[in-house]
Amino acid sequence: MTDFDYSKTIKNLEKRFNFEKKESIKFSFFKLERSFKLMELLGNPHESNAFTIHIAGTNGKGSVSSLLSSILSLKYKVGLYTSPHLYDYTERIKINKKNIPKKNFIDIYNEVEKMITNYEKESGIQFSFFEILTAISFIYFKKNDVDVNIIETGLGGTLDTTNVLNSNIQVITPISYDHQNVLGNDIESIAKNKAGIIKKGSTVVISKQIEKAFQVIKNESIKNESKLISSTYSLKGKSYLKNCLMNSVIEIENTEYRIISNSIGGYYLDNAALSIQTINQIKKFKFSKSEIETGIENNYWPCRGNIKKYQKRIFYIDGAHNEDGFKKLDSSINEFLKKDFIFIFGLNKNHSIDSAINFIKKYNCKTIISRSNHPKSERIEYIEKKLEYNDINYIKSGNTKEALNISLKESKINEMIVTAGSLFVSSEISKLIDNEQK
Template identity: 35%
Template sequence: MNIEPILKKLYSMRQFHIKLGLERIEKLLDVIDNPHKKLKCFHIAGSNGKGSTASFLASILMEQGYKVGLYTSPHLIKFNERIRINGQEIEDEYIFNFYNSIEKLINEIEPTFFEITTALAFQYFFDNKVDYAIIETGLGGRLDATNIINPLASIITSISLEHTNVLGNTIEKIAQEKAGIIKKGTLVISGNMPLLAENVIRTKANESGCKYFPLDSFVVRNKDHVDVNLNNKTYKIYTTPLRGYHQLLNCSLAVKCLNEILGIDDFLKINKGIKNVVINTGISGRYEIINDKPRIIFDSAHNPEGVKIFLEEFTREYYSYSKRELIFGVMKDKNIKEMLKLLTPFFDSIYVTSIQNERAATIDEIVNITDEINIDVIPLKNPDDYIKKFFLEDSEKCLVVLGSIYLLGEIKLKIKEFMLDNKK
């Protein structure tokens, strides 16, 4: 079945000027009999780490024998990646039938791309009778389309300055928007974040009569592992398939949440859920090693906090390479100047590129920013061709492709067959 015409219609509804608010999604869901009200959900928000945390939650639940729906965004290569049940992507036929069943309503109320996708996920999870649904917010929290649910637990992974034109220009204001997913009497868990942000979440949780666990109330950070304090047990996490110490913290949030809500404390099954997170959920683009020699790394760091997290891991292997190169591309609403200031000291050459997306910063726009801050960059129109050339150099070099997940997805799609044919 060809769903490209349907996807083309959906993509045409993407809004650069994001339309926040719950009125349209409420109307949409009401027409399809509010499937979200019949789901048991976990809700995840945050500036960084929400996709990883959601994936750890889903994978651990799957290893417990549950049927689990996972809704994340954006997709890397294919739209269907956004909506999965036990790792399997939503079928083209279901997307086709769902869109056609509500097309008249879409024309009437003009919902956004994300609102339609969210309604699709809720209906799909309900029709397939999932035991639990893991729901990741799109933008912010309070007015995000996913905030129509009444979850078992809300996890806020991190807070940093992002989307300041929409969410506010201070850490406190952004924290207030993210804390908007907190519902009365539910469990609330927060991750690694500034004290100012944590205080906002704590206040909201207390006002809502919630049981609240900030990260440092249940996690002890050690040099090479973390200890997660559960009810009468301590669970140690040394490593996950997702590289970086920060992933130990994201994983801790999931483990603590499931212990509190469902009493899950079978360490063997938790271990299996962590070990199989990539297999079970398909998550990628988080310090993903595409090739070893020469080293090629894909990372979806898309804001200064994400860059700092990337560099924490990259500095562990920085000195292993004779030369380090970077391909960089992001959306135009990101703090490009600060990201490149952080990245520049670690790379010998920086290439800047763009993608076919109305929200993407163009090469010229990035170059203009780098001119302002005296950073030398090289425009690169065809990053896939450059990666193919780099791949064939059997050297001690390292190439990092970093920025928007849309960039990673577009490049991955173009080099997929080449990588399979030339696997080293």
Template identity: 35%
Template sequence: MIASRKDWVNMFNTIKEAVNWIERQVKFKPKTDLTRMHLATKLLGNPEKDYQIIHVGGTNGKGSVCSYLSSVLVKHKKVGTYTSPYIIKFNERIKIDLEMITDEELLTEINEIYEFNERYFELYEERLSFFELVTLIAFKYFSKKKVEVVVLEVGIGGLLDATNVVQADLAIITTIGLDHIEQLGNTLESIAKNKLGIVKDNTPLITSADKSLYPQFKAHCDAVKVPLYMIDSEEIEVVSNNPLRFYHDGTIFETPLLGLHQAINATVAITAIEYLYPEIPQSDIADGIKHTQWPGRFEVMNNDPLIILDGAHNENGITALVDSLRAYYPNRKKHILFCAMADKDTKIMLKLVSSIADSVYVTHFDYKRVLDLDQLLDQTPHTNKKAFVNPIEAIEEMVATFKEDVIVITGSLYFVSFVRPYLLEKK
């Protein structure tokens, strides 16, 4: 266990110092198993065993599903939510009853995990990674606050993700797409195998993954003797686009989150709630879905001109964005501002956005993983393209030039997080 506060002196005095320290830690460490996390959770007294867990993995849609689940569950349970990355501030990663952990509480937790990391080093001669540390903070904080259920989002993959030390009451896998291929493999089957790592004994699975993967999913669930519930996106009937309304078991549900894929994400969440908590009235489920908030995902930031912010950051996400733009704005010109990380398949992403765009602007910002601006421009197949060193200047030019059109800012959640405060100020 962590020593009591009287036994050591705070390393950090301000939340800024604390967050700067934890964000400087190695993001992910190479591993072939979860020994580090198992040792760490045991030293903490296994706080992850103190509540029910819904474990949410997949390539795209994880965050939206987590938001839907928490928005419904908060009416009946004390609910913790753990997601990543963040859009507005670091505290978003850890929420209780939809409220972010406060700066004061987060400062305490980071000071304690700093001390824990040093003691871990004394015992095992290595320190924990960024994601391991933040996950441990969440486990411990949720236990301290006596939550009843935790909606736990997987970081990368599943099998070797730091969150996968838990024994979940239910697993959810949203979509399977080609992302993080260096860590997970370069085929859908290899990625699916990794993500299926969260499905263990006594952990039923709900998934909206492509039907072509059904045999692989069925074989895995049969091997660990758990039920499998496949949601076929083709069977979801959308009633209207804006607001987005869709049928589920004969009832019309409505979500404020735009994008046709949100009907699938909401259906996954509804199915999970109905399975795990059949006592929750359908009216409460519908109300929770209707009031879900999830910034940075097909988020309308302005209407004059129309500016849409979307954190799509891989082929699947961009495809969903393009499909939604076609459905929502078939007769309006569209202009894209794009920035992405260097480890993404930016060529295919730029090809997809170029297919529906009247112009494509590329840019970058001060973040170590951002792809070089010249490379982004070279990879853009659109004939009407332009590069901007400063994304704010790009936005200002687009707003001044395309007053009657649709401006879409996309390519990275980190980029969305960077520009969103500016757009909020201009509202």
């Protein structure tokens, strides 16, 4: 296996329709029956003896997936499937927090291609990029006989490829506005789509939701005769930072948990509490309080409220990109960070800029606009137009490396630099810092 072989595999995979890179308002490609057909052609890899946790929501589902994996992998073999990746496709498919080896990825991809080629030619139907990638994850997990599957939805729930699973537990993180061109323009429609993962007679664990979303989830749970658990907790004392880590104590059902986290912000406690509630609902696996605390401390989910020190500056790297995300970023700044900071901002296509504009206006922060190398990165000209319309001053950069250099020139020693708006801009900034510090 060579890097060329892997690059060729990725190139072939990316020839398929990829909604992550090209979102269309007219897109009507989501059809679960096609995903079931793919599974049938591949020998139904979605059917296994593994205990399966299926996770949907707008914000936090990746973090919750990672937290659950970190806890469960202390004692069991755990398959984790998430999206998007930050740097490499292999990040999406992990067993016990280790990426799928490139050789395994290539081999399974080639197996899949052989098994579907005739059907695609004869039927004229082509499976999507995400369907193939999901199938690769299921095959990899089944071949390795994992004990637990933790599967994050790609988009929505009802028609998402991952919904071919007959999961044991469904987890729903906070629901807010996102991908309205596909999921609908109101919270009820979005919630209905995401609640589509709920299975008959299962257990559903949900984070705190806005009332309209909660009612939809509640009704879907009743319809499916499922047990609905709302995640609640109380914060004991005040959270504080030590060595760039957040230290907190939360109480859940009369048990106190010490939370030490690389992700900074009250929202992360919501994610941790949701993960703990989920673990506590799994009768098959038992974990002590100490084991749960260790699993949470061992977890690292990059570009989600992480602090990095670089060139005697403090970088807060976050993926906030919608209304709920910016509310949580605002809360984190107020609770833990300096309110005088430089802001590196990027945007992805089909994401609203309104929440970012409100954020910039509130803090009156010096703003550097940039774009990532990702195909869905919004044009700088579009961001300029929106900021100028709102009378916001900014510094323009052509790429993230230039944005990072500008932020260092414009800042003073110990000054805070915040990156948000686009997970891909934040991930590129994070990688540039890491590469410089090697």
